[in-house]
Amino acid sequence: MEPAGVRRLVEAHYSDVYAYCRRHTESVDEAEDAVQEVFLRFVGASGRYRDDGRPLAYLLTIARNVCADSHRRGAMRADELPCDEVLADPSPGSGSADRLSAVRRAVRALPDEAREIVELKFDQGLTAVEIARVTGLSRFAVARRIGSALSDIREALASEEGDA
Template sequence: MGERNGREDEAERLVGEHYADVLRYCRRHAPAGLAEDAAQETFLRFVRARSRYRERGRVRAYLVTIARNVCADMVRDRASSWAELPEALPGGGDPGEADDRRDLASALARLPRAQREALELRYGEDLTVGEVGAALGMSRFAAARALSSALEALRADLGIQGEKDREV
């Protein structure tokens, strides 16, 4: 009974620490209205597979990988497509800043989905390049190449001159 309570405590701790991150990811990728269900399913799958999980990295990266699969399953089940980024982002402040955000959102929307996902995982979810690769089912090298290509395409699309990324 002590082992069971320990596992339950660990599960509660993980949910408390990572639920907001997983839910934020699911809100962007799950079919409309199903983000909470996707987040819950993510944690259920994690708990079921916990014995197979090896502490080789951050738990959050593993949870985002599970969330990605859950959302993809939900999308397939609903036979709908992945949500595209909006053409216009809500803005306040400087109108030039709003135009810049719209331009960036449009440029991001024109990227191939794999590159857009790689950017989101790397910069939006703050995963390492290796964790991005694992989440997308590719090598670290392939993830770095996808990130580099995406950033290069964004620069070209937005007309930004700059030096190459030292570290993706």
């Protein structure tokens, strides 16, 4: 891919890749390092990349691998994902702030794979086919896991409302 094409790709998808990496790192600095590594790996692999019109799934696949590599090295802790920075807070003082906090807790309580699929679907806006490419699952498995995760989130919210 030519330098102008890479520049356009970085400009178009930097914030999406950063959001993904931020959720899977402990700090802003680690996320920025991970994003830089993602685009370096992309440039290094550009001979193998074929532009199919939606490169975000390819970039998020690289991001997933970069974050997993860093996690294995002990630089990240997956049990403390900073979702608060990714999801925008509603206006202060509204009842929806409590609801959003409850949704965040329910998402954090999901198993790692389910949480990642939900984030890819709803934070990154990927389709089931694109999520399948990122995760290595079939699109049918992705659809089943999204349905199951949403059911778990609904149950957690209903349980929390019942406790209140």
